[in-house]
Amino acid sequence: MxxxxxxxxxxxxxxxxxxxxxxxxxxxxxxxxxxxxxxxxxxxxxxxxxxxxxxxxxxxxxxxxxxxxxxxxxxxxxxxxxxxxxxxxxPFPFLPPVEPGKYGSVYEIRTYRLKHGGVPPTIAAWAAAMPARGRLSPLTLAMYALDGPPRFTHIWPYASLDARAAIRSDAVAQGIWPPKGGPDWLTGEMRSVIGLPTAISPLS
Missing domain, CATH: 3.30.70.100 (Alpha-Beta Plaits)
Known part of the structure:
Protein backbone atom coordinates (compact mmCIF):
# COMPACT_ATOMS: atom_id res chain seq x y z
CA MET A 1 0.00 0.00 0.00
CA PRO A 91 3.64 3.53 5.44
CA PHE A 92 5.71 2.51 8.42
CA PRO A 93 5.61 -1.26 7.86
CA PHE A 94 4.38 -2.25 11.33
CA LEU A 95 1.13 -0.29 10.89
CA PRO A 96 -2.10 -1.75 9.50
CA PRO A 97 -3.73 -0.14 6.45
CA VAL A 98 -5.82 2.94 7.16
CA GLU A 99 -9.47 2.11 7.76
CA PRO A 100 -12.18 4.76 7.42
CA GLY A 101 -14.24 5.53 10.48
CA LYS A 102 -15.18 8.15 13.04
CA TYR A 103 -12.11 8.89 15.15
CA GLY A 104 -12.17 12.59 15.99
CA SER A 105 -13.44 16.02 15.09
CA VAL A 106 -9.94 17.42 14.51
CA TYR A 107 -6.94 15.82 12.83
CA GLU A 108 -3.34 16.83 13.23
CA ILE A 109 -1.09 16.30 10.21
CA ARG A 110 2.57 16.73 11.17
CA THR A 111 5.62 16.52 8.91
CA TYR A 112 9.21 16.29 10.16
CA ARG A 113 12.36 16.60 8.06
CA LEU A 114 14.81 13.75 8.64
CA LYS A 115 18.56 13.56 8.56
CA HIS A 116 20.01 11.33 5.84
CA GLY A 117 19.54 7.69 6.77
CA GLY A 118 16.88 8.57 9.30
CA VAL A 119 14.05 6.46 7.93
CA PRO A 120 15.04 3.01 9.34
CA PRO A 121 15.88 4.19 12.89
CA THR A 122 12.74 6.36 12.97
CA ILE A 123 10.57 3.39 12.04
CA ALA A 124 12.27 1.27 14.70
CA ALA A 125 11.78 3.94 17.36
CA TRP A 126 8.11 4.34 16.52
CA ALA A 127 7.54 0.59 16.44
CA ALA A 128 8.90 0.35 19.99
CA ALA A 129 6.94 3.33 21.33
CA MET A 130 3.56 2.99 19.64
CA PRO A 131 2.05 0.19 21.75
CA ALA A 132 2.10 2.46 24.80
CA ARG A 133 1.37 5.68 22.90
CA GLY A 134 -1.50 4.06 21.03
CA ARG A 135 -3.26 3.27 24.27
CA LEU A 136 -3.62 7.01 24.91
CA SER A 137 -5.05 7.86 21.49
CA PRO A 138 -5.10 6.23 18.05
CA LEU A 139 -2.63 6.90 15.27
CA THR A 140 -4.20 7.13 11.83
CA LEU A 141 -0.99 6.79 9.86
CA ALA A 142 2.77 7.34 9.92
CA MET A 143 4.57 7.26 6.58
CA TYR A 144 7.85 8.28 5.00
CA ALA A 145 8.16 10.31 1.82
CA LEU A 146 9.19 8.68 -1.44
CA ASP A 147 9.90 11.99 -3.19
CA GLY A 148 11.40 15.31 -2.19
CA PRO A 149 13.61 15.74 0.88
CA PRO A 150 13.81 13.00 3.54
CA ARG A 151 10.80 13.43 5.82
CA PHE A 152 7.89 11.63 7.38
CA THR A 153 4.29 12.56 8.06
CA HIS A 154 2.00 11.35 10.82
CA ILE A 155 -1.73 11.87 11.22
CA TRP A 156 -3.57 11.80 14.55
CA PRO A 157 -7.29 12.23 15.28
CA TYR A 158 -8.52 13.90 18.45
CA ALA A 159 -11.93 14.62 19.91
CA SER A 160 -10.94 18.28 20.32
CA LEU A 161 -7.94 20.57 20.57
CA ASP A 162 -8.21 20.40 24.36
CA ALA A 163 -8.10 16.60 24.19
CA ARG A 164 -5.05 16.79 21.95
CA ALA A 165 -3.18 19.01 24.40
CA ALA A 166 -4.08 16.80 27.38
CA ILE A 167 -3.10 13.55 25.66
CA ARG A 168 0.19 14.91 24.37
CA SER A 169 1.07 16.27 27.82
CA ASP A 170 0.20 12.94 29.41
CA ALA A 171 2.38 11.03 26.94
CA VAL A 172 5.36 13.27 27.69
CA ALA A 173 4.79 13.11 31.47
CA GLN A 174 4.71 9.31 31.38
CA GLY A 175 7.88 9.17 29.30
CA ILE A 176 6.01 7.43 26.49
CA TRP A 177 6.60 10.13 23.89
CA PRO A 178 8.53 11.16 21.91
CA PRO A 179 9.90 7.76 20.84
CA LYS A 180 13.24 7.10 22.45
CA GLY A 181 16.00 7.91 19.96
CA GLY A 182 13.55 9.29 17.41
CA PRO A 183 14.41 12.99 17.85
CA ASP A 184 18.08 12.18 17.19
CA TRP A 185 17.20 11.82 13.50
CA LEU A 186 15.21 15.04 13.12
CA THR A 187 16.67 18.14 11.50
CA GLY A 188 14.42 20.42 13.55
CA GLU A 189 12.36 21.50 10.54
CA MET A 190 8.77 20.64 11.44
CA ARG A 191 5.31 21.57 10.25
CA SER A 192 1.91 20.92 11.78
CA VAL A 193 -1.58 21.51 10.41
CA ILE A 194 -4.94 21.03 12.11
CA GLY A 195 -7.51 19.77 9.64
CA LEU A 196 -11.26 19.51 9.95
CA PRO A 197 -12.89 16.55 8.17
CA THR A 198 -15.11 17.57 5.27
CA ALA A 199 -18.47 15.96 4.58
CA ILE A 200 -16.85 13.59 2.03
CA SER A 201 -14.02 12.44 4.29
CA PRO A 202 -14.10 8.70 5.13
CA LEU A 203 -11.93 9.59 8.13
CA SER A 204 -14.03 11.73 10.44
Missing part, protein backbone atom coordinates in the same frame (compact mmCIF):
# COMPACT_ATOMS: atom_id res chain seq x y z
CA UNK A 2 1.20 3.50 -0.89
CA UNK A 3 -0.35 6.80 0.08
CA UNK A 4 -0.61 10.26 -1.43
CA UNK A 5 -1.44 13.59 0.10
CA UNK A 6 -2.56 16.17 -2.42
CA UNK A 7 -2.54 19.70 -1.04
CA UNK A 8 -4.91 22.04 -2.81
CA UNK A 9 -4.45 25.73 -2.05
CA UNK A 10 -7.74 27.38 -2.96
CA UNK A 11 -9.19 30.84 -3.35
CA UNK A 12 -10.90 32.21 -0.27
CA UNK A 13 -14.57 31.24 -0.11
CA UNK A 14 -14.36 28.31 -2.56
CA UNK A 15 -14.07 25.39 -0.13
CA UNK A 16 -17.60 24.09 -0.67
CA UNK A 17 -17.19 24.23 -4.45
CA UNK A 18 -13.81 22.51 -4.23
CA UNK A 19 -15.03 19.69 -1.98
CA UNK A 20 -17.93 18.98 -4.34
CA UNK A 21 -15.50 18.75 -7.23
CA UNK A 22 -13.17 16.46 -5.30
CA UNK A 23 -16.07 14.13 -4.48
CA UNK A 24 -16.88 13.67 -8.16
CA UNK A 25 -13.24 13.47 -9.22
CA UNK A 26 -12.25 10.62 -6.92
CA UNK A 27 -15.35 8.62 -7.90
CA UNK A 28 -14.93 9.05 -11.68
CA UNK A 29 -14.88 5.82 -13.74
CA UNK A 30 -11.20 6.26 -14.60
CA UNK A 31 -10.13 7.23 -11.07
CA UNK A 32 -7.67 5.01 -9.24
CA UNK A 33 -6.93 4.79 -5.54
CA UNK A 34 -9.19 5.02 -2.52
CA UNK A 35 -10.21 8.26 -0.85
CA UNK A 36 -9.34 8.04 2.85
CA UNK A 37 -9.32 11.58 4.17
CA UNK A 38 -10.29 15.07 3.06
CA UNK A 39 -9.66 17.97 5.42
CA UNK A 40 -9.87 21.74 5.30
CA UNK A 41 -7.12 23.47 7.23
CA UNK A 42 -8.12 25.33 10.37
CA UNK A 43 -4.74 25.98 12.01
CA UNK A 44 -1.54 26.26 10.00
CA UNK A 45 -1.55 27.25 6.33
CA UNK A 46 -5.13 28.32 5.66
CA UNK A 47 -7.30 28.06 2.54
CA UNK A 48 -6.02 24.57 1.87
CA UNK A 49 -7.66 21.18 1.39
CA UNK A 50 -5.66 18.02 2.09
CA UNK A 51 -6.71 14.88 0.24
CA UNK A 52 -5.35 11.54 1.47
CA UNK A 53 -5.69 8.56 -0.85
CA UNK A 54 -4.40 5.00 -0.71
CA UNK A 55 -3.10 3.02 -3.69
CA UNK A 56 -2.40 -0.66 -4.22
CA UNK A 57 1.02 0.11 -5.66
CA UNK A 58 3.24 2.50 -7.56
CA UNK A 59 1.61 1.89 -10.95
CA UNK A 60 -1.83 3.04 -9.85
CA UNK A 61 -0.41 6.00 -7.92
CA UNK A 62 1.58 7.18 -10.95
CA UNK A 63 -1.36 6.69 -13.30
CA UNK A 64 -3.59 8.76 -11.03
CA UNK A 65 -0.91 11.44 -10.72
CA UNK A 66 -0.71 11.63 -14.51
CA UNK A 67 -4.49 11.99 -14.68
CA UNK A 68 -4.26 15.05 -12.43
CA UNK A 69 -1.32 16.53 -14.32
CA UNK A 70 -2.99 16.05 -17.70
CA UNK A 71 -6.06 18.18 -17.06
CA UNK A 72 -6.85 21.84 -16.53
CA UNK A 73 -9.49 20.77 -13.99
CA UNK A 74 -7.62 18.65 -11.41
CA UNK A 75 -9.78 17.29 -8.61
CA UNK A 76 -12.79 18.74 -10.39
CA UNK A 77 -12.10 22.18 -8.97
CA UNK A 78 -9.34 23.63 -11.11
CA UNK A 79 -10.92 27.09 -11.15
CA UNK A 80 -10.66 27.27 -7.35
CA UNK A 81 -7.06 26.02 -7.09
CA UNK A 82 -4.22 28.52 -6.77
CA UNK A 83 -1.51 25.89 -6.10
CA UNK A 84 -1.39 22.10 -6.13
CA UNK A 85 1.28 19.83 -4.66
CA UNK A 86 1.57 16.07 -4.32
CA UNK A 87 3.50 13.99 -1.80
CA UNK A 88 3.95 10.23 -2.17
CA UNK A 89 4.49 8.01 0.86
CA UNK A 90 5.09 4.48 2.04
Missing amino acids: LYEIATLSIRFGTAAQAVAGIADYVKAPDALGRLLGCWTTDIGDLNQILVLRGFDGAASLIAERERALGTTNPFGCGAAITALTFDSYA
Whole structure:
Protein backbone atom coordinates (compact mmCIF):
# COMPACT_ATOMS: atom_id res chain seq x y z
CA MET A 1 0.00 0.00 0.00
CA LEU A 2 1.20 3.50 -0.89
CA TYR A 3 -0.35 6.80 0.08
CA GLU A 4 -0.61 10.26 -1.43
CA ILE A 5 -1.44 13.59 0.10
CA ALA A 6 -2.56 16.17 -2.42
CA THR A 7 -2.54 19.70 -1.04
CA LEU A 8 -4.91 22.04 -2.81
CA SER A 9 -4.45 25.73 -2.05
CA ILE A 10 -7.74 27.38 -2.96
CA ARG A 11 -9.19 30.84 -3.35
CA PHE A 12 -10.90 32.21 -0.27
CA GLY A 13 -14.57 31.24 -0.11
CA THR A 14 -14.36 28.31 -2.56
CA ALA A 15 -14.07 25.39 -0.13
CA ALA A 16 -17.60 24.09 -0.67
CA GLN A 17 -17.19 24.23 -4.45
CA ALA A 18 -13.81 22.51 -4.23
CA VAL A 19 -15.03 19.69 -1.98
CA ALA A 20 -17.93 18.98 -4.34
CA GLY A 21 -15.50 18.75 -7.23
CA ILE A 22 -13.17 16.46 -5.30
CA ALA A 23 -16.07 14.13 -4.48
CA ASP A 24 -16.88 13.67 -8.16
CA TYR A 25 -13.24 13.47 -9.22
CA VAL A 26 -12.25 10.62 -6.92
CA LYS A 27 -15.35 8.62 -7.90
CA ALA A 28 -14.93 9.05 -11.68
CA PRO A 29 -14.88 5.82 -13.74
CA ASP A 30 -11.20 6.26 -14.60
CA ALA A 31 -10.13 7.23 -11.07
CA LEU A 32 -7.67 5.01 -9.24
CA GLY A 33 -6.93 4.79 -5.54
CA ARG A 34 -9.19 5.02 -2.52
CA LEU A 35 -10.21 8.26 -0.85
CA LEU A 36 -9.34 8.04 2.85
CA GLY A 37 -9.32 11.58 4.17
CA CYS A 38 -10.29 15.07 3.06
CA TRP A 39 -9.66 17.97 5.42
CA THR A 40 -9.87 21.74 5.30
CA THR A 41 -7.12 23.47 7.23
CA ASP A 42 -8.12 25.33 10.37
CA ILE A 43 -4.74 25.98 12.01
CA GLY A 44 -1.54 26.26 10.00
CA ASP A 45 -1.55 27.25 6.33
CA LEU A 46 -5.13 28.32 5.66
CA ASN A 47 -7.30 28.06 2.54
CA GLN A 48 -6.02 24.57 1.87
CA ILE A 49 -7.66 21.18 1.39
CA LEU A 50 -5.66 18.02 2.09
CA VAL A 51 -6.71 14.88 0.24
CA LEU A 52 -5.35 11.54 1.47
CA ARG A 53 -5.69 8.56 -0.85
CA GLY A 54 -4.40 5.00 -0.71
CA PHE A 55 -3.10 3.02 -3.69
CA ASP A 56 -2.40 -0.66 -4.22
CA GLY A 57 1.02 0.11 -5.66
CA ALA A 58 3.24 2.50 -7.56
CA ALA A 59 1.61 1.89 -10.95
CA SER A 60 -1.83 3.04 -9.85
CA LEU A 61 -0.41 6.00 -7.92
CA ILE A 62 1.58 7.18 -10.95
CA ALA A 63 -1.36 6.69 -13.30
CA GLU A 64 -3.59 8.76 -11.03
CA ARG A 65 -0.91 11.44 -10.72
CA GLU A 66 -0.71 11.63 -14.51
CA ARG A 67 -4.49 11.99 -14.68
CA ALA A 68 -4.26 15.05 -12.43
CA LEU A 69 -1.32 16.53 -14.32
CA GLY A 70 -2.99 16.05 -17.70
CA THR A 71 -6.06 18.18 -17.06
CA THR A 72 -6.85 21.84 -16.53
CA ASN A 73 -9.49 20.77 -13.99
CA PRO A 74 -7.62 18.65 -11.41
CA PHE A 75 -9.78 17.29 -8.61
CA GLY A 76 -12.79 18.74 -10.39
CA CYS A 77 -12.10 22.18 -8.97
CA GLY A 78 -9.34 23.63 -11.11
CA ALA A 79 -10.92 27.09 -11.15
CA ALA A 80 -10.66 27.27 -7.35
CA ILE A 81 -7.06 26.02 -7.09
CA THR A 82 -4.22 28.52 -6.77
CA ALA A 83 -1.51 25.89 -6.10
CA LEU A 84 -1.39 22.10 -6.13
CA THR A 85 1.28 19.83 -4.66
CA PHE A 86 1.57 16.07 -4.32
CA ASP A 87 3.50 13.99 -1.80
CA SER A 88 3.95 10.23 -2.17
CA TYR A 89 4.49 8.01 0.86
CA ALA A 90 5.09 4.48 2.04
CA PRO A 91 3.64 3.53 5.44
CA PHE A 92 5.71 2.51 8.42
CA PRO A 93 5.61 -1.26 7.86
CA PHE A 94 4.38 -2.25 11.33
CA LEU A 95 1.13 -0.29 10.89
CA PRO A 96 -2.10 -1.75 9.50
CA PRO A 97 -3.73 -0.14 6.45
CA VAL A 98 -5.82 2.94 7.16
CA GLU A 99 -9.47 2.11 7.76
CA PRO A 100 -12.18 4.76 7.42
CA GLY A 101 -14.24 5.53 10.48
CA LYS A 102 -15.18 8.15 13.04
CA TYR A 103 -12.11 8.89 15.15
CA GLY A 104 -12.17 12.59 15.99
CA SER A 105 -13.44 16.02 15.09
CA VAL A 106 -9.94 17.42 14.51
CA TYR A 107 -6.94 15.82 12.83
CA GLU A 108 -3.34 16.83 13.23
CA ILE A 109 -1.09 16.30 10.21
CA ARG A 110 2.57 16.73 11.17
CA THR A 111 5.62 16.52 8.91
CA TYR A 112 9.21 16.29 10.16
CA ARG A 113 12.36 16.60 8.06
CA LEU A 114 14.81 13.75 8.64
CA LYS A 115 18.56 13.56 8.56
CA HIS A 116 20.01 11.33 5.84
CA GLY A 117 19.54 7.69 6.77
CA GLY A 118 16.88 8.57 9.30
CA VAL A 119 14.05 6.46 7.93
CA PRO A 120 15.04 3.01 9.34
CA PRO A 121 15.88 4.19 12.89
CA THR A 122 12.74 6.36 12.97
CA ILE A 123 10.57 3.39 12.04
CA ALA A 124 12.27 1.27 14.70
CA ALA A 125 11.78 3.94 17.36
CA TRP A 126 8.11 4.34 16.52
CA ALA A 127 7.54 0.59 16.44
CA ALA A 128 8.90 0.35 19.99
CA ALA A 129 6.94 3.33 21.33
CA MET A 130 3.56 2.99 19.64
CA PRO A 131 2.05 0.19 21.75
CA ALA A 132 2.10 2.46 24.80
CA ARG A 133 1.37 5.68 22.90
CA GLY A 134 -1.50 4.06 21.03
CA ARG A 135 -3.26 3.27 24.27
CA LEU A 136 -3.62 7.01 24.91
CA SER A 137 -5.05 7.86 21.49
CA PRO A 138 -5.10 6.23 18.05
CA LEU A 139 -2.63 6.90 15.27
CA THR A 140 -4.20 7.13 11.83
CA LEU A 141 -0.99 6.79 9.86
CA ALA A 142 2.77 7.34 9.92
CA MET A 143 4.57 7.26 6.58
CA TYR A 144 7.85 8.28 5.00
CA ALA A 145 8.16 10.31 1.82
CA LEU A 146 9.19 8.68 -1.44
CA ASP A 147 9.90 11.99 -3.19
CA GLY A 148 11.40 15.31 -2.19
CA PRO A 149 13.61 15.74 0.88
CA PRO A 150 13.81 13.00 3.54
CA ARG A 151 10.80 13.43 5.82
CA PHE A 152 7.89 11.63 7.38
CA THR A 153 4.29 12.56 8.06
CA HIS A 154 2.00 11.35 10.82
CA ILE A 155 -1.73 11.87 11.22
CA TRP A 156 -3.57 11.80 14.55
CA PRO A 157 -7.29 12.23 15.28
CA TYR A 158 -8.52 13.90 18.45
CA ALA A 159 -11.93 14.62 19.91
CA SER A 160 -10.94 18.28 20.32
CA LEU A 161 -7.94 20.57 20.57
CA ASP A 162 -8.21 20.40 24.36
CA ALA A 163 -8.10 16.60 24.19
CA ARG A 164 -5.05 16.79 21.95
CA ALA A 165 -3.18 19.01 24.40
CA ALA A 166 -4.08 16.80 27.38
CA ILE A 167 -3.10 13.55 25.66
CA ARG A 168 0.19 14.91 24.37
CA SER A 169 1.07 16.27 27.82
CA ASP A 170 0.20 12.94 29.41
CA ALA A 171 2.38 11.03 26.94
CA VAL A 172 5.36 13.27 27.69
CA ALA A 173 4.79 13.11 31.47
CA GLN A 174 4.71 9.31 31.38
CA GLY A 175 7.88 9.17 29.30
CA ILE A 176 6.01 7.43 26.49
CA TRP A 177 6.60 10.13 23.89
CA PRO A 178 8.53 11.16 21.91
CA PRO A 179 9.90 7.76 20.84
CA LYS A 180 13.24 7.10 22.45
CA GLY A 181 16.00 7.91 19.96
CA GLY A 182 13.55 9.29 17.41
CA PRO A 183 14.41 12.99 17.85
CA ASP A 184 18.08 12.18 17.19
CA TRP A 185 17.20 11.82 13.50
CA LEU A 186 15.21 15.04 13.12
CA THR A 187 16.67 18.14 11.50
CA GLY A 188 14.42 20.42 13.55
CA GLU A 189 12.36 21.50 10.54
CA MET A 190 8.77 20.64 11.44
CA ARG A 191 5.31 21.57 10.25
CA SER A 192 1.91 20.92 11.78
CA VAL A 193 -1.58 21.51 10.41
CA ILE A 194 -4.94 21.03 12.11
CA GLY A 195 -7.51 19.77 9.64
CA LEU A 196 -11.26 19.51 9.95
CA PRO A 197 -12.89 16.55 8.17
CA THR A 198 -15.11 17.57 5.27
CA ALA A 199 -18.47 15.96 4.58
CA ILE A 200 -16.85 13.59 2.03
CA SER A 201 -14.02 12.44 4.29
CA PRO A 202 -14.10 8.70 5.13
CA LEU A 203 -11.93 9.59 8.13
CA SER A 204 -14.03 11.73 10.44
